[in-house]
Amino acid sequence: MHMQLVFLSALGLLFIRLLLYFYHLTTSPLKDIPGPFLARFTKWWYFYRVFRGHFERDNISLHRRLGPIVRIAPDHYSINDPSAIKTIYGIGSNFPKSDWYEGWKHPSPDRWTLFPERNMKRHAETRKRFQSMYSMTSLVSYEPYVDDCADLFETRLREFAQAERELDIAHWFQCYAFDVIGHITFGERFGFLDRGEDINGALAALQNTMVYSTLIGIFAKWHPILFGPMSRFKWSGAAGRAFIMKFVQGIISRRKAKEPEEGEISRDVSGPQDFLGKMMQAHRENPEKVTDYHIFMMGQSNIIAGSDTTSISLSSILYYLVHNPETMRKLRDEIAQFDAEGRCDIKTTFKQSQEMPYLQAVIKEALRMHSATGLPLWRVVPDGGSEISGRFFPAGTVVGVNTWVAHYNDDVFADAMKFQPERWLDAQRDPKNLKDMEAYYMPFGLGSRTCLGKHISILEMSKLIPRVVRLFEFQPVERGWDTLNYWFVKPTSFKLRVRLRGTDGKTVSSDWI
Numbered sequence: 001m002h003m004q005l006v007f008l009s010a011l012g013l014l015f016i017r018l019l020l021y022f023y024h025l026t027t028s029p030l031k032d033i034p035g036p037f038l039a040r041f042t043k044w045w046y047f048y049r050v051f052r053g054h055f056e057r058d059n060i061s062l063h064r065r066l067g068p069i070v071r072i073a074p075d076h077y078s079i080n081d082p083s084a085i086k087t088i089y090g091i092g093s094n095f096p097k098s099d100w101y102e103g104w105k106h107p108s109p110d111r112w113t114l115f116p117e118r119n120m121k122r123h124a125e126t127r128k129r130f131q132s133m134y135s136m137t138s139l140v141s142y143e144p145y146v147d148d149c150a151d152l153f154e155t156r157l158r159e160f161a162q163a164e165r166e167l168d169i170a171h172w173f174q175c176y177a178f179d180v181i182g183h184i185t186f187g188e189r190f191g192f193l194d195r196g197e198d199i200n201g202a203l204a205a206l207q208n209t210m211v212y213s214t215l216i217g218i219f220a221k222w223h224p225i226l227f228g229p230m231s232r233f234k235w236s237g238a239a240g241r242a243f244i245m246k247f248v249q250g251i252i253s254r255r256k257a258k259e260p261e262e263g264e265i266s267r268d269v270s271g272p273q274d275f276l277g278k279m280m281q282a283h284r285e286n287p288e289k290v291t292d293y294h295i296f297m298m299g300q301s302n303i304i305a306g307s308d309t310t311s312i313s314l315s316s317i318l319y320y321l322v323h324n325p326e327t328m329r330k331l332r333d334e335i336a337q338f339d340a341e342g343r344c345d346i347k348t349t350f351k352q353s354q355e356m357p358y359l360q361a362v363i364k365e366a367l368r369m370h371s372a373t374g375l376p377l378w379r380v381v382p383d384g385g386s387e388i389s390g391r392f393f394p395a396g397t398v399v400g401v402n403t404w405v406a407h408y409n410d411d412v413f414a415d416a417m418k419f420q421p422e423r424w425l426d427a428q429r430d431p432k433n434l435k436d437m438e439a440y441y442m443p444f445g446l447g448s449r450t451c452l453g454k455h456i457s458i459l460e461m462s463k464l465i466p467r468v469v470r471l472f473e474f475q476p477v478e479r480g481w482d483t484l485n486y487w488f489v490k491p492t493s494f495k496l497r498v499r500l501r502g503t504d505g506k507t508v509s510s511d512w513i
């Protein structure tokens, strides 16, 4: 009898829920917005599509078929309209990140981090406190660390060239990006470039974290329930996050143990100074403003947000160069010309790289064609609702623009499927076109949540690309590549043959044997 009562109450509750659900469905002002049939009722459609690992393609094709606003899940709308950018992401827009970002943090409220932070006040305060460490003027203090890693990267490529062995350059870019971010953040390289292997399983741990966070975020309520039990399994993304946290804590403790006394600290700000050094100095000066938790949290953010993103972007730049020989030729011509004028060293300085228009256009266009992140940047419509793309969206609706959808919009980027660095140079003569493209160009996100490490990643890319392109020739082993999108759209492999171009870095060698 007792069991029967429980069963009937559960059934009753389910029925009421279904009724409310259908009431919402039929009265919603957004009910006529098109989308896959299942997406009207459940998030499982979105989950399944993301799980397959190619959501950027699904998202583009949905918009091509169904127009600028598409339903992806109940109350979740993907937008493809340049006019929506300012409303959703503009500074002061007040659209917080959605609960999808919950999956990117430890479930404990005390263990918040910057990237998934949904409390807009705490986010703004924290960001303001640390943004000078990521500024253009700070880059000078990080440049020697990048040079160190670029030296090692060059050595590894020379070895592959000499041994006439093909290499997975996506993997080596990952080694480079990890070592650079380790060096810049903690003053020590992790050693990936020395060994070329996944030391202590850190790369795998990060990848597992990506998959876990991307998927669990879709059903964010499950994250606090599943995180604990799943952390026990080494292969799981939850364990991956725990691994990275321990890894970062370990480095910080080692560094603290080595830290000199207050009086011994060098105040030479013109020399290289890593992130941790800067943070620890700020902590000593004002321990309440820069706490131990801040030091840990920002260090961890750099590793998670700044390694794969940069390596994917480097792969993308080289991918489009090796598949577009004419672009490669033009880039080499620019490098040779700047070299002849004494304006481009082998270890290209950041300043020199910024003066090379074709190099910058190549980087920009490659990041348009293949952006590191490939899911909509979900935000919640604030109180009072909002008009987006000619429709009124009630408060609480989740809306987002996917970088890939924006970048493949033919109205903004003519012939968007085509890799054309020249579009950025030609647009200099057409300010309206340039303004439109810039406004819908978002590889680093937008507005108050735009990438904090953007300048650092541009430093890493701008220095390495001219160096390898002038010293080496590359031949792709296969045309095209495969990618997997678990938030980061990662190439699964990118195999190349590599050959030295000649000691002067100018000789173009004969055909591949």
Ligand code: HEM
Pocket: 114, 115, 116, 127, 301, 302, 305, 306, 307, 309, 310, 313, 371, 372, 373, 377, 442, 443, 444, 445, 446, 448, 449, 450, 451, 452, 453, 454, 456, 457, 458
């Ligand atoms: C080419 C390389 C990179 C790309 C394409 C990239 C892309 C992005 C994007 C798209 C966002 C915004 C995500 C959103 O709105 O949901 C973001 C945020 C962020 N990125 Fe990057 N990133 C790169 C490199 C880096 C590096 C090197 C660092 C650190 C040194 C970094 C640190 C961060 C942080 C801390 C945030 C969160 C900012 C906030 O919420 O205020 N990123 N990045």
